[in-house]
Amino acid sequence: MNIIAWIILGLIAGAIAKAIYPGHQGGGIIATMALGIIGALIGGTVFTLLQTGRLQLTTAALSIPGLIVAIIGAIIAIFLWGLLTGRSSY
Template sequence: MGICTWLVLGGIAGWLASIIKGTNARMGMFANIATGIVGAMIGGWIFSLMGGTGVTGFNLWSLLVATVGSVILITIVQAIRK
């Protein structure tokens, strides 16, 4: 995957995760992209530990993995801030 694909997939995954967690109003475009990219790494690592595949390209499965990882990342950040 190229850098543009990581940015687009990360942006979409971060945006979806921020909507799921209710932080969409506080997060901007760059925060969504960063959350999505880091979330894709976290999600890929967790899914590979469970025997699945991580981010495999620009497809629905990769978006799901990145979104799950992003939700986990936002949950961890919220727990640390409290």
């Protein structure tokens, strides 16, 4: 996937994940994009693991199913970031 598609997918997935996840998450547009791109990596990898049984680093595609996978991955990334930093989202 090219970099422009990654940025678009990251921005959309990160914004939707921040809206869905309860509590307040800081960060601006760059942090939201990074969250979405990381979410696409996490979601794509977990989806590939569940689908094929192999752990392979893949990303979600710029499509409706790929966006859903990226949003789920971004929600997981928000949760993990909260665990690592010790911040509560409430």
